[in-house]
Amino acid sequence: MEQTIRAAFVSQVKVVELNVQGKKAASLPPIVHTIRQQGKKQLNDLLQNLFNNTDDALFELADRSQSDQQQEMYFDSMRLIRLHRKEIASNFMRSFYQGFEDAYAPNASDDIEEEEELDADSFSLLEQDELEMTVAVSGIVSKVTSQYSLAVMQLTKRLDFLAKHSTVTERSNPIGPHALSTSFADALAVLEVGIKIRIILMKLFERFVMERLGPVFESANRALIDADVLPDVSSRLKGRHRNGPSAPSTRSATAPDLNPAQGLSPSQGGPAALGTGGGGFGFNTVQSLLAGVRDAQGGGLGVGGSGGGGGLGGTGLGGGGGAGTGLGGIGEGSIVLPTIESNELIHALSRIQREATPERIDINVVPELSDVRSLVLSHVDPESAKALGQADDDTVNFVGMLFDYILNDRNLAIPMKALIGRLQIPIIKLAILDKGFFEKPGHPARALLNELSSAGIGWSSAQELKRDALYDKIESVVLRVLNEFAENPDVFAELLKELREFVTKDSRRSVMVEQRVKESEAGKAKTHGAKLQVQALINQKACGLRLPAEAGKFISDTWSRVMTLQNVKHGEQSGEWSDSVAILDDLLWALQPFSELDEVQKRDAMMDGLTTDIAAGMAEVGCPEDESDVFLHWLESHLQALSANDRAYLEEDERPATAFEETVVEEIVLAAPSLDVELESIEPEFAERIKAITEGTWIEITSDPERVVRCKLATITQPGNNYIFVNRRGMKVLQKNRMELACLLKDKELKLIDESQVFDRALQSVIGNLRQMQRQRS
Numbered sequence: 001m002e003q004t005i006r007a008a009f010v011s012q013v014k015v016v017e018l019n020v021q022g023k024k025a026a027s028l029p030p031i032v033h034t035i036r037q038q039g040k041k042q043l044n045d046l047l048q049n050l051f052n053n054t055d056d057a058l059f060e061l062a063d064r065s066q067s068d069q070q071q072e073m074y075f076d077s078m079r080l081i082r083l084h085r086k087e088i089a090s091n092f093m094r095s096f097y098q099g100f101e102d103a104y105a106p107n108a109s110d111d112i113e114e115e116e117e118l119d120a121d122s123f124s125l126l127e128q129d130e131l132e133m134t135v136a137v138s139g140i141v142s143k144v145t146s147q148y149s150l151a152v153m154q155l156t157k158r159l160d161f162l163a164k165h166s167t168v169t170e171r172s173n174p175i176g177p178h179a180l181s182t183s184f185a186d187a188l189a190v191l192e193v194g195i196k197i198r199i200i201l202m203k204l205f206e207r208f209v210m211e212r213l214g215p216v217f218e219s220a221n222r223a224l225i226d227a228d229v230l231p232d233v234s235s236r237l238k239g240r241h242r243n244g245p246s247a248p249s250t251r252s253a254t255a256p257d258l259n260p261a262q263g264l265s266p267s268q269g270g271p272a273a274l275g276t277g278g279g280g281f282g283f284n285t286v287q288s289l290l291a292g293v294r295d296a297q298g299g300g301l302g303v304g305g306s307g308g309g310g311g312l313g314g315t316g317l318g319g320g321g322g323a324g325t326g327l328g329g330i331g332e333g334s335i336v337l338p339t340i341e342s343n344e345l346i347h348a349l350s351r352i353q354r355e356a357t358p359e360r361i362d363i364n365v366v367p368e369l370s371d372v373r374s375l376v377l378s379h380v381d382p383e384s385a386k387a388l389g390q391a392d393d394d395t396v397n398f399v400g401m402l403f404d405y406i407l408n409d410r411n412l413a414i415p416m417k418a419l420i421g422r423l424q425i426p427i428i429k430l431a432i433l434d435k436g437f438f439e440k441p442g443h444p445a446r447a448l449l450n451e452l453s454s455a456g457i458g459w460s461s462a463q464e465l466k467r468d469a470l471y472d473k474i475e476s477v478v479l480r481v482l483n484e485f486a487e488n489p490d491v492f493a494e495l496l497k498e499l500r501e502f503v504t505k506d507s508r509r510s511v512m513v514e515q516r517v518k519e520s521e522a523g524k525a526k527t528h529g530a531k532l533q534v535q536a537l538i539n540q541k542a543c544g545l546r547l548p549a550e551a552g553k554f555i556s557d558t559w560s561r562v563m564t565l566q567n568v569k570h571g572e573q574s575g576e577w578s579d580s581v582a583i584l585d586d587l588l589w590a591l592q593p594f595s596e597l598d599e600v601q602k603r604d605a606m607m608d609g610l611t612t613d614i615a616a617g618m619a620e621v622g623c624p625e626d627e628s629d630v631f632l633h634w635l636e637s638h639l640q641a642l643s644a645n646d647r648a649y650l651e652e653d654e655r656p657a658t659a660f661e662e663t664v665v666e667e668i669v670l671a672a673p674s675l676d677v678e679l680e681s682i683e684p685e686f687a688e689r690i691k692a693i694t695e696g697t698w699i700e701i702t703s704d705p706e707r708v709v710r711c712k713l714a715t716i717t718q719p720g721n722n723y724i725f726v727n728r729r730g731m732k733v734l735q736k737n738r739m740e741l742a743c744l745l746k747d748k749e750l751k752l753i754d755e756s757q758v759f760d761r762a763l764q765s766v767i768g769n770l771r772q773m774q775r776q777r778s
Contacts, residue, residue, distance in 0.1 A: 030760035099174030458728025513730030525717035
């Protein structure tokens with residue numbers, strides 16, 4: 001009967017899983033993608049802290065346990081958790097990432113409601129262990145939701161506001177207490193431990209992760225507020241079309257009419273600029289924002305310093321300012337001129353594009369933005385005075401602002417700016433031809449720009465790119481856009497596919513090289529740790545003893561290598577390591593004079609076995625055979641003479657005249673001690689910033705002005721907490737400890753590189769600045 005009930009429950013669960021798999025893949029708004037990346041780093045830090053404290057907690061429980069069986073359970077659990085901590089963290093992060101996709105997938109809210117019903121109906125069918133875990137999760141969710149009730153509510157409403165085809169609730173909120181607790185409970189499935197240990201781990205998760213989520217919620221809410229997503233959440237309610245039956249209206253009586261495709265109207269500062277529901281916004285929104293700024297500036301709009309008729313001057317909407325592009329608008333009171341037809345504008349832009357296409361691109365300097373208005377006017381009929389139409393002028397201005405941001409983005413290397421900067425004219429032309437360019441986050445041209453910047457994230461300088469296959473490919477992509485894009489945008493999709501295939505093949509090689517570096521560095525760190533352990537052990541056992549010089553040299557030069565090898569190869573819990581330590585003990589014991597006859601007899605009896613074991617150890621570390629023979633012959637002779645001397649003393653009550661030359665064994669040094677600096681000893685500001693440097697993080701080092709280094713953290717080795725960095729080819733280029741990183745941060749010679757998509761960063765920055773100017777005007 002029990003099996004039948006259980007089977008019924010499992011079959012119901014499988015139905016839900018199949019429904020989930022059938023959902024259409026979600027497209028995350030760029031700001032949500034940014035929040036997910038930032039949340040990943042914060043949660044990873046909290047998880048590492050959790051695992052670091054788990055050992056202490058379980059050890060304390062083992063120490064207090066009242067039976068050997070309980071003690072063994074805690075120690076076994078500690079070992080399993082150490083073995084699987086990376087897998088648990090990986091499963092948790094995978095679930096965290098998937099939570100965003102699920103929350104923004106079409107009909108996600110329906111699936112979640114179905115799951116909630118399933119939980120309620122099938123609760124009584126759960127086995128006791130599952131029931132206890134469910135209760136534990138519920139308790140954590142209830143406590144943390146109460147602790148951070150306002151922050152969770154605001155974050156949920158803001159994430160929900162950006163969801164176009166689904167509803168984000170506190171239960172489905174991917175950064176909410178329920179999603180995180182459930183993800184961790186599921187991640188523990190890899191551990192073969194009992195329910196008691198699982199509950200302990202859940203309580204530790206509550207203490208070291210869930211109760212410390214305040215900064216996670218705060219930074220996510222802050223990012224959304226900065227992106228103008230419901231900055232005043234209490235007075236801004238959601239109003240969007242949904243598929244299916246219409247929902248009751250949530251608009252206030254005084255709210256303006258909403259465009260179903262855009263959410264709040266642009267004049268009300270709606271989220272269109274941030275890509276509601278997928279990173280796009282209507283061109284009407286762009287025009288509305290530019291019109292508002294034009295009005296505030298007296299009719300003219302310019303980017304970076306030379307716009308027409310009272311332009312924005314040095315405000316640098318694109319994020320940098322001072323570019324001197326002169327993308328001016330048409331001011332009120334200007335002479336009304338005939339407008340340039342769109343097809344005439346496209347032909348003019350195509351001629352400009354052809355004329356500006358070089359055979360090779362100079363990647364040593366950042367190009368200046370083109371004064372597109374002036375160039376266009378010089379390429380139309382010079383006999384007739386004409387002006388750009390307002391829509392085309394707005395397109396030219398807005399794309400110019402985006403490229404102004406990109407060319408001033410400190411996260412891009414100069415060679416990449418030099419390449420992307422060449423695409424200003426083609427992108428303006430594309431945006432005029434296809435106004436959907438702004439509202440389609442997956443548009444091939446936008447994806448190509450993002451792919452270009454991501455592929456070149458590891459570039460440092462032009463010098464290193466002379467024989468770089470990836471650079472050659474990226475340059476060819478840019479040149480093909482300049483040469484082949486006339487009016488058919490299909491070329492962007494074709495080049496995007498080619499670039500992605502090339503990057504995938506190229507990255508396979510770098511991943512393999514990086515993996516070898518990680519394994520090599522892990523091996524070095526392990527060997528270094530083993531040497532320190534052997535060094536301490538030998539010094540503890542032999543330092544200060546009087547031994548023959550030959551024995552002291554053998555122990556420090558040869559047997560220390562044998563012990564290090566056994567430690568590295570088999571581990572300190574192995575029989576091989578224990579045997580090497582026992583042989584050292586036997587050797588030290590046998591080399592001492594004895595005052596009891598049975599001790600002398602014991603020495604004689606163990607001599608053959610001792611020399612055999614030592615010979616095997618020397619062979620394992622590759623000692624030359626003649627070297628082994630010399631030492632072993634000396635050892636046998638010395639031990640025999642030592643026994644003869646001891647017997648003579650014991651039988652005749654006096655030592656023979658034979659004298660043994662002995663020296664005091666000095667402290668040996670096999671490896672320099674690791675400079676393992678705890679974060680607590682570093683200034684808090686820099687300690688927090690070091691925590692943000694996790695595996696895969698790209699950084700830029702500017703210690704040498706002549707040589708800027710961009711590299712990625714491949715691994716943090718133990719012992720020593722050494723940070724190993726590799727270049728984009730996967731080769732090691734840098735090794736720093738925590739204190740060295742703190743000094744670089746303090747001297748402003750190290751910065752973290754933002755890996756988010758460059759075009760989406762540009763959109764968020766430009767629209768944010770335009771909205772800020774609009775709010776200041778109002």
